[in-house]
Amino acid sequence: MIARLWGTIQDWEEESVILRVRDIGYRVHLSPHSHQTLRSRPDPGEIAVWIQYFWNEHLEAPILAGFLGSDEQTLFNQLRKVPGLGPLSALRLLALPVGEFLGIIRDNDAARLKSLKGVGEKTARKILSELRGSLDKMEDLFPMSLPMGTPLSPSGETELPATIAQTVKDVLIRQFGHTPAEAHRLVTEALKRNPTLSKTEDLFQEVYRVGPE
DSSP states (O other): OOOEEEEEEEEEOSSEEEEEETTEEEEEEOOHHHHHHHHTSSOOOEEEEEEEEEOOTTOSSOEEEEESSHHHHHHHHHHTTSTTOOHHHHHHTOOSOHHHHHHHHHTTOHHHHHTSTTOOHHHHHHHHHHHHTTHHHHHHHSOOSSOTTOOBOTTSSBOSOHHHHHHHHHHHHHTTOOOHHHHHHHHHHHHHHOTTOOSHHHHHHHHHHHOOO
16 A cells, blocks of 8 residues: 655646656645645655545545645544545645644634635534544644744744745755754744745745754
C-alpha cells in the first residue's frame, strides 16, 4: 500500500496535481489549503506527501489523497468519522491551516464552518459534534499556541499573509528537518524581530539571520 510519495509536480488540476515519481505520474488529490500552499511557491521542487488510498465499488477510480503534513492527515482522518463525509468531501473541508480549523472546533463556531465550501447547517453540526470529543487529543498532537499560518507581530496583529508564513514553515519542516513546533517558533520569532516582512525570501533570510538554536 502506498504510504508516502516523493516527486515533482508535472501538472496542476483544480483539486489535484500530477506528481511524477520517476517514470510514473500519480494523480494526488490535495486539500484546498495544501494546493494553495504549493501554488504560492515560486518553484515547489521535489515535494513529499503522505498518502491515503481509497477504493470501493462506488468510486469510478481509486483515489490518492495527499497531505503535506501529518497534522493535516490526522485532522482528515477525524473528519472521515463524520457520517456522510466521503474522502473527497472531507479533503475539501481542509481549506484552512490545521490550527485555525481546530480553533473553529474549540469555539464551537458553526457559522465559520458554514463559510467553507459545501458545508451547510446540518454538516456543520455533525462536524462539531464529532470532533469536539477528540479535540484535546488532536491539540496534543499539534502543540501550537497560535494557528499555523498566522504569526503575530509584537502588537498582537497579523502582519504576514498566511500563505507566505505557511510556505516558510513547510520548507523548514520538510526540507530542513525542523519539527512543526520549531518551525512555528522560528517564523514567529523572525516576525517579532521584523514585523514588516512581506516576501517569502525575506522571511527565510530573517529566520536564518539568527538561525535555529
